[in-house]
Amino acid sequence: MNDWQAVIGLEIHVQLNTRSKLFSGASTAYGAEPNTQASWVDVALPGTLPVPNIEAIRKAVTFGLAVGADVAAESIFARKNYFYPDSPKGYQISQYERPIVAGGTILARLDDGREITVQLTRAHLEEDAGKSVHDAFHAASGIDLNRAGTALIEVVSEPVMHSSAEAVAYMKAVHRLVRWLDICDGNLQEGSFRCDANVSVHQPGTPFGTRCEIKNVNSFRFVEKAIDYEIERQIRAIENGERIVQETRLYDAAANKTRTMRSKEDAEDYRYFPDPDLPPIRVTATEFDALRATLPELPDARRSRYIDAHGLTAYDANKLTEERSTSDYFEAVANALPGHSKLVANWVNGELAAALNEAQSAITASRIGAPALAGLLARIVDGTISGKIAKDVFAAMWAGEQSADAIIDARGLRQISDSGAIGQMLDDVLAQFPEQVAKYRAGDAKLFQFLVGQAMKATKGKANPTQVNELLRERLGVTG
Amino acid sequence: MAIETAQLHRLAHLARLDLPAEEERLLADDLGGLLGLIAQLQNAPVAGLTPMAHPHDLSASLRPDRITEVDQSGALARIAPEMESGLFLVPKVIE
C-alpha cells in the first residue's frame, strides 16, 4: 500500500459584521426581501463610485493584529475582472498585490488534544457577491443583490494541513477567533462564514500533487466529510492511473461526494489591476496603536491563564474559552470569588450551560447574570447551603424567583452546620435503623451511604454533608 | 500589422463581445496598429520609477459605518429589462 499524504489549505470567507456594506451605505441585515438592500452603487449604475467603510478596515486590521500578522500601513484595492450575474460591476473589488494583512498564525486544537500551528498566507478585504436563485423560474435564474458589496475578509492559510481533522480544527479556531473579536457573527447557516478547501495528495518526498478546490462548504461537519471524500477520490484515481484535473468542485451533502463544478484549466484571466476609483488605504501608527489597545485578551491567552493562574483543567478552560461572552461571564463570577475558580467553572460549564441550552438562550441574555450567580456560589463557599441545595436555588432563580439570599431565606434552606444538632439527628437515625447499623458493623460498607442518605432525608437535605459524613464516621467508629 | 485572430477571439471572449467575422478582422487590424503605437513605451527610461495609479499621491477618503441607503427596489424594477418577484432575471445558470 502506498504512503499517501494529503495537503490541505483553506480559504475562509469571513463576512464582517459591519452595519453597512464595504463600499456603500446599504444595510447588511440578513433576510431582507430581494434587492431591497441594493443601493445604486451595489447595482453598479453608471456613474456610481465605491467609498470604503472605515469600520471594515478597522475589523480587518484587528484580525491581523490578533493573529500576529504584518498589517500593511498602505494597502491597495484591486479589481478582479470577470463576468457573472452575481457580480454587477463585471469585476469584484478585492485586494491582490498589497493586501491589508500578510502572514500570521492560528493555533488549533484537535479533539484528541493535539495542537497544530497553521501559518496564514494572507487575509484581504473584498466585497461579497450577490446571490443567485436557480430553482424559482423555469428557464431563468434570479439575481438578488442584497448581499452584493458586503464586506468580507478572505483568510488564506498556507497548505500545511494534512487531514480533515486538522482542517476542521483550524476552521473552528478561526471561527472562534472572529466571533471573539466581534468582527463576524460566525453564522454558518446564514453564510457569514464560508470555507473553500484546496486538497491534493502526494507521496512524502515527491512534489505536491494537482489540487482541487472544493467551494462553499457551509458546516464543520460537511468540510470534514468533503475533504475525506476528496482525499479518497484522488488517491483512488491516481492508483487507477488517472490524472487529477485541476478544477473546482462542489460538495453534494446528500450523496456525500464532491463533483465537478468548472474546470480551472479554462480559467478566466482576472486581469487584476489597482482600482482607479480607490486610492491606497493608509493606516497611521496612531490608528494601529489605538486598535492594538482595544484588542481583547485572546482566547488562547485566556485559556492558558485559566489553567495556570486559576488551576482549571484543560477541558474546563477549553469550554470556557469557546466564546468570549462565556469567558467574560466566568471571569466576572470568578473575580468575585477568588480562590474558587474550579467551583465557578463547574457551575458555568454545568448547571448554567444546561439551563441556557434548554432555554436556547445566549449567555449574554442569561436569566441569571454573573453577579447573581456569584451571589449563589458565595453561599456554597461560606457554607450557608450545600452544593445540592444550591441547584434547587439555581432553578428557583432561573424561574424568576429573585436573588439567592431571598430564596434561601424564603424557603428556609440554610444548611444545618451545628454539630450538636447534626449529632442529635444522627443519633435518631441510628436508633431508627439498628439492622442496617449492625450489618454495616458486620462489614457491609455500602450501608454507610444508606445512612448518610437517611440523615439528609431527615434534614430535608439541609444538613452540611461534610459534617454528616464526619460525625457519622465518629459514631460508627470508622477510622481514617 | 494585425494581431492573430485567435488572440482577438480570446480578447473578445474575455470582454464578452460577440463580433461578426468582418468586424473581427477590422478590429484585429486596429489593435495591431495601436500596439505598434504603444510599443514606443518599451524604450522609455523608466528604471527605478514606481508606477503611478493615481495623481497627487491621494489617500482614499473613508466613510463611517452607517446605513444611509433605503429600499430602492421599486426604482430598480422600473429600469430593469427583466425583473420578476423582485429578482433580476438572467438565462438559467447551471453550476
Next chain:
Amino acid sequence: MSALTLAAQRAALSAGRCSRDLTEEALARAASTASLNALISCDAEGARAAAIGDGPLSGIPFAHKDLFCTRGLRTTCASKMLAEFVPPYDATIVERLTSAGAVSIGKTNMDEFAMGSSNENSAFGPVLNPWDTTRVPGGSSGGSAAIVAANVVAFATGSDTGGSVRQPAAFCGVTGFKPSYGRVSRYGMVAYASSLDQAGVIARSAADCADVLQAMAGHDPRDATSVDRTVDDYRAALDRGVRGLRIGIARELFSAGVSDAMQTTVHRALHELEAAGAILVEIDLPSLPLSIPAYYVIAPAEASSNLARYDGVRYGRRAAAVKGLHDLYSRSRAEGFGTEVKRRILTGTYVLSSGYYDAYYLRAQQVRRLIANDFARAFATVDLIAGPTTPDVAFKLGEKTADPLAMYAADINTVAVNLAGLPAMSVPAGFIGGLPAGLQLIGQAFDEASLFAAGHALQSRTDWHLAMAPGAVR
C-alpha cells in the same frame, strides 16, 4: 445679439427679464440650431418646470453633457447601450448646479462613452462645428462646445479625460476648463477612465468658467478620489493680472505636428500676455511624446473594466431572444457599443492580460510617473505652462475616421495633463483661415486660480473669445 456671457444673462435679469424668459429664449435658440445636432435630449418640459434656486447662477440656462446622470431625464452617453436609460439619481455636479440656480435645457451630444476627439462616434449622429458645418467640433464634449459657440446657452458642462473639454473648446472658439484631478466630484459622471476623468466647463470666457467651477468644485464624500481641500475664491483671482507671472514655453508643445500657422497664432497670443507683464520662460517636457502611448494603454485599460457593467441585466440595452448567459452578455454588448468603444475595450483587455500586464500597463504607469515628474520639474521654475491646445484647426468630418491612430496622435498636447492630474484651460487665441485656434494654459495641481487670472488677463486685452461663429444665433 452678441456673445452670450454670464454677464449678459445677468444683465438681462436685472433689466427685468425673468428666468422663464431666458429659458424660453434658450430653448428657441436650441431649436433654431438643431441642425448642429448638439443636443441629444432637449428637456423643454423640465426646464420650464424647474424650481429656480437662489444661488450665484440663478436663472441662467445651460446644458449638461449627456455623460452626467440626470434624475428622471434620459442619459445616453451617446450610446445605443444606454439609449433608453433614465437614471434614478442626479450626479453630484448636477445637484450642485441646480442648487446654484442654473436651469438645464437638455443633454449635449458627445463621443460615445467619452471616447473620441471629433464627436463622430455618437450613436445619435455627429455634431457640426458652428464655425464650419463641414468640420468637426472636436470631442468628446463636441455638443457642449458647439452649443456654447452657437450662442444657445452661456455655458455647458463637459468631461475631460485626454482633452475632451479643451480640444472642442479650441475647435469651436470658446473657453474650456479642466480642473485638477479630484477637484470636482465624479459621482454620477459615467466613468470612462477613472484616474484621468474630470468634469469641466465650457463657456465664453475664463471669468464665466470661474463662476461655474466655483459652483461645481469641492469635496464629495461619495467620491473617494475627490480631495478634501478648500475651494479657492476663483472670482477674486480673476483680477490678479499676470505681472511677474512666469509662463513656461515647452518646445515639445510646439513640435513638428503643430502647423506653422498654429505656432504663429499661439505665439501672438502669448505676446499679449507678455505685454500684460507675464514672463515667458523656456522649459522642456522631454517625455511629452510618450504621453500618447501611455494614455492609450491606461485609458482603455480602465475603460475596459468600467464598461463591464453594461451587460443587459440590470439596466440598459438587452439583446432579444438570447440563448444563454454568454449570449446575453456578448450580444447585448456587441449591439450596444460602437466601434471605437469596442476598439478601446479590446485594447484595454489586452494590456491587462496575464503576460502583458507588466510590459504594457505597469510600464505605462511608470511613464505616467515620468511625465508627472517632468511637469513637477518645470513648475519649479514657472507658474504656468502654455502652448497650442491642438496641432491644427478643426478638421473635416470624416477626415480621420478611417485612421484612428492619426486621431489619437492629435491629442499630443492635451493627454499629458490628465496623466499628471493638472488643471488646464483652452482659450481662444485667434483664427487661421477663419477657424478658431486655441491657446492652452496648464497650471500646477489645485492652482486653478492662476489659470483664471491669466485667461482673464488675456481676455481683457483681446476679443477673440467673443467672436461669433457663422452658425451662431445672432
